[in-house]
Amino acid sequence: MKMLKEKIQKEGIVLSDTVLKVDTFLNHQIDPQLMQEIGKEFAARFKDAGITKIVTIESSGIAPALMTGLILDVPVIFARKRKSLTLSDNLLTATVYSFTKQESNDISVSKDMLHEEDVVLLIDDFLANGQALKGLNDLVKQSGAQVAGAGIVIEKGFQTGGKEIRANGLRVESLAIVESLVNGGVVFAEESVN
Numbered sequence: 001m002k003m004l005k006e007k008i009q010k011e012g013i014v015l016s017d018t019v020l021k022v023d024t025f026l027n028h029q030i031d032p033q034l035m036q037e038i039g040k041e042f043a044a045r046f047k048d049a050g051i052t053k054i055v056t057i058e059s060s061g062i063a064p065a066l067m068t069g070l071i072l073d074v075p076v077i078f079a080r081k082r083k084s085l086t087l088s089d090n091l092l093t094a095t096v097y098s099f100t101k102q103e104s105n106d107i108s109v110s111k112d113m114l115h116e117e118d119v120v121l122l123i124d125d126f127l128a129n130g131q132a133l134k135g136l137n138d139l140v141k142q143s144g145a146q147v148a149g150a151g152i153v154i155e156k157g158f159q160t161g162g163k164e165i166r167a168n169g170l171r172v173e174s175l176a177i178v179e180s181l182v183n184g185g186v187v188f189a190e191e192s193v194n
């Protein structure tokens with residue numbers, strides 16, 4: 001997605017050979033116009049998939065997920081990372097291991113939000129090692145719903161999550177695939193692969 005790649009080139013900060021900071025439009029400040037275009041792009045790619053719900057994880061997945069839900073005209077559910085006071089039992093949960101933080105955390109969604117007849121599109125801001133996306137996929141499958149695929153804003157193609165998840169048969173659509181962050185520059189993959 002051209003507009004997104006240009007934004008990354010212009011405002012992204014390469015923190016290391018593996019980490020890209022995008023706090024001016026995705027992870028802290030949010031660019032609503034860009035999010036709307038991202039929503040349109042995900043909606044176009046999944047328009048024939050029969051999506052009935054979108055599932056993401058708080059917090060940075062919510063903006064792109066919401067815009068996609070607006071266009072597909074379906075509800076948007078965000079998995080919670082912390083236990084909620086009002087959301088206690090009746091939960092679907094999955095454990096997500098973070099390589100960066102070297103810790104495991106449970107994510108959860110109320111069983112009331114997902115049903116067998118649902119067809120779900122997963123959305124997230126980043127795909128790196130894929131632990132979050134695998135957790136989301138597990139969690140949705142516990143409900144009996146079908147997962148039609150995943151929409152990712154920025155995939156780090158040099159990490160293994162995307163390859164593994166595609167090899168497991170899930171359709172993954174990434175709007176920008178970063179092939180390398182070495183020497184302080186962002187290099188994109190030629191074309192987004194499915």
Ligand code: G4P
Binds near residue numbers: 027059061128132
């Ligand atoms: P891992 O699979 O590589 O181990 O990822 P990890 O769980 O450690 O990721 C921790 C957080 O960092 C996640 O957000 C993830 O989306 C994000 N992340 C991973 N790589 C990058 C990167 O290169 N750049 C940026 N900006 N973020 C990255 P989170 O903690 O769930 O936070 P949020 O959703 O509230 O923003």
Ligand code: NA
Binds near residue numbers: 027060
């Ligand atoms: Na994030």
Ligand code: NA
Binds near residue numbers: 126132
């Ligand atoms: Na995220």
